[in-house]
Amino acid sequence: MMHFSALKLLKEGFSGQRGWHAQWRSAEPKPSYDAVIVGGGGHGLGAAYYLASEHRLTNVAVLERSWIGGGNTGRNTTIIRSNYLFDESAALYDHALKLWEHLSQVLNYNVMFSPRGVMMLAHTVHDEQIIKRHVHANRCNGVDNDWLTPEEAKAFCPALNIAQDIRYPVIGAALQRRGGTARHDAVAWGYARAADALGVDIIENCEVTDILRGADGAVEALQTSRGLIRARKVGVSTAGNTSVVMNKAGVRLPLESFPLQALVSEPLKPALPCVVMSNGIHAYISQSDKGELVIGAGTDAYVSYTQRGALHINTHTLEAICELFPCFRRVRMLRNWGGIVDVTPDRSPIIAKTSVPGLYVNCGWGTGGFKATPGSAHVFAWTIARDEPHPINAPFTIERFRDGYLIDEAAAAAVAH
């Protein structure tokens, strides 16, 4: 693997930039692998990387139906935070945040992680009580989170409107300073490049059409659009299409897939120094390094695989943004799009073994999977390699819905997050 460095940049500058090559191979599928990951998003590519780097499993393939990073990895609003209420979630998301902090160095690929702070606004006494409860719970779990007065919030984010005569005035905010954003494409590319260098085959345009099981019920092979691929361990990491893939092995999951939309504005000069989100009136906004305002809208109400949603969902979010940031009222929006997110009843993910030996699943990230990418990939690789969960993902089973051990972040946040 070509090592990226300032010296390399300088050398290429003096030699006509002719030394930059493709960063990973376009692999042809082999007849068999030790492990196969289905789904070439950040979570899947990351899992392949950790299988190779931490578990010495290098005869591994990642199968992607279209191109890598083209699903929800390329469609999210890149917000990273770990201020979740419950112990299980805080451990999982903070594991990810700690990996984010060194990911560029570890992968030798700039994922542009920018811990610029994530601010969550409170508009009602109820919001304030819930958010303060989050702040205290986070501190008990070693996750940084501070309560700010409206004036302190405005000092941190000067564009914020803290007038008290608007429909939903800001009465306080929680700030996680370690939170922030990263470059979504770079995460997929960085993991792909590092995994490829360790021998992982990344196979694009390869759709899994069937999961074949042996006489003992265990996974034997995958039928794909590019031929039969044998593997005794298969990890499914296919987000919105997880139900479709898992049905091929006869596994039914507590998932529903909904469109989630986002939009970006024309590029502006730096105006928004942090991420601002409001669960109460549903606004998620940050500014990309290109200067675009990146805005997350809500999910549509109905099951759909169309990767598009209705305009009234975006309108709702933009109305909230315009009230919180009157200075953005005349900014024009450039693009909007949708991704399909797989949502569990408790809004917590499933990273687990399944009832089929050799078949593992990492799904249910709903509207908030990007932030967890490195942590999710890391513990999923552990689960696949050792055939048992890492202590961090041990609570995130499928059986928790049967046994009543829900990790009910849905109730904790009162909104899809």
Place this chain on the structure above:
Amino acid sequence: MLLINCPYCGERPELEFVYGGEAHIARPAAQDQVSLEQWAQFLYARTNTRGVHAERWRHTHGCGRFFNALRDTTTDQFIAIYEVGAAPPPFARAHEPP
């Protein structure tokens, strides 16, 4: 936004309706004999169909009545609207989902 054909009021915008989730999920009858596994299936497991999906809608800001619909989740096109309690009508699939 979807245009939804309420069987009682006619075509109305989606904003007047509330989505009621997957249709035809029956509550187990003999509740004292139901296993945890069966309860979990009833409460949480969903077919999450990529293709023709049977689902419930309620015309909340209209007649207030529930009805069922078949909708293709790959195109969001409604294929049929039918009454609560009725079996889903047979449908000619316009195309195989991609």
